[in-house]
Amino acid sequence: MRIDYHTHHERCGHAVGTLEEYVRKGIEIGLDQLGLSDHMPLIHVDPATYLPEMAMPMDELPRYVEECFELKSKYKGQIDLRIGLEGDYIEGWEEQIEAITTAYPWDYVIGSVHFLGTWDITDFRQTQGWEGRDRLAVYEQYYDAIGKAAASRLYDYIGHIDVIKRFGYQPDSSVTHLEDAALEAVKRYDGALELNASGLRTPAQEMFPSRRMLERARDLGIPITLGSDAHQPERLGQYLDDARALLKECGITQLATFDGRKRHMIQI
Template sequence: MLIDYHTHHVRCGHASGELEDYVKRGIEIGLTQLGLSDHMPLLHVDPQTYYPEMAMPMEELPRYVEECLYLKEKYKDHIDIRVGLEGDYIEGYEKEIAAIINAYPWDYVIGSVHFLGEWDISDFRQTGNWEGKDIFAVYTQYYEAVKKAARSGMYDYLGHLDMIKRFGYVPEQDTWELEKAALDAVKESGMAIELNASGLRHPCKEMFPSERMLRYCQEVGIPVTLGSDAHQPERLGQYLDEARALLKSLGFNEIATFAGRKRLLVTF
């Protein structure tokens, strides 16, 4: 069972490749299931005045879904395509996010925290916002948002749970209690998380989430799915061999898959 549930394409503005390029690449590398999961349009900032190329325009969303469904049918004899969305959690915009989620026939929706207010902590152009900040306070704010995302009931699993470490800004204080509280919220909400392998190519040089967070997931029974977070077709599946090996070494023998917003655990 080879899956990759986290992918982006040219519509989002900061990725390359058409959706069909990812499908063809998925077939080429032998994926069993391919999840198409581009970014939800921006809701809380003006796309015209904010940083460019952050997410697909709102008018592209129905075209994205239509193309995903078309490719799902076209390639059904070659690869199992799952239609997804990476839905940013933005505090105060829950109704607007839910309206997008409820409007389309998703197989799954990833809940991701990228934004702390108008600061996208995943954007390399905005790392200057760390200057002068209390790093532990930023981590605290971030994990509070993660807990709210988990408890919102809008998502099927949470993406790159400790994305806050991406650029290597790490507080001197241990952050385990923040991480554990976020994972406890995931568990209480009956959700899964993803092991996002893309961290290996970022300054943190570690997958999202960390091994200690994964170990806790295994202990308390939080299901895990897999994603490369590919932004180019050639990165599809990148580092997922290492991700599967890590999960197996920690005692996982099942991964979470999704169809029609239902979760199914399968051996891998």
């Protein structure tokens, strides 16, 4: 079974390609299931005054869902489309997030932490945010948010759980205890994780999560799904062969899939 549950398209502003181009590419590379999962619209910052090209406008959200369902019907029998959303977790905005995650018939919602306040720690244009900060304190804030995202039960799985390492900024001291606490929160609230292969094309030079975290997730019995985090159709499925190989090396033999907000396990 070949799946890719994490993709973005032109509506978000910082990806290219139409939804249909991703669907056709998925068929071309032999995916069995393709998850369409663009970014949730910004809710805690003013899109008009924030940095451009961060997420789809709110008025595009219903059009996005409608197009997903049209494509699901059009390509039925050729590829199994799952309709999703990458939903930011922003502390204090849980009610507004829930309004979005319950307003549409999603198959799944990814819970990702991109923002610490108004700072997007995953945006290459905002790496100056690290300047003058205590890196350990930033990691503590980040993993605290991951734990709260898991506890909110707003999401079906946590996306790129250690993406904070993306640009190579690391504290001098170990953060293993922070990582493990976040994993334990995911387990406590019956969540799942993705193995996000896109880390291999970032300065971090490893997937999200790291092998150590993946093995700890295995020991805890946390279900795992797969995503390329493609922002271009030609990157759909990128590094997922490596990701499947890593899962097998770690003794993980099943993948989590999602349908109507319900989790199903399949063999890799």
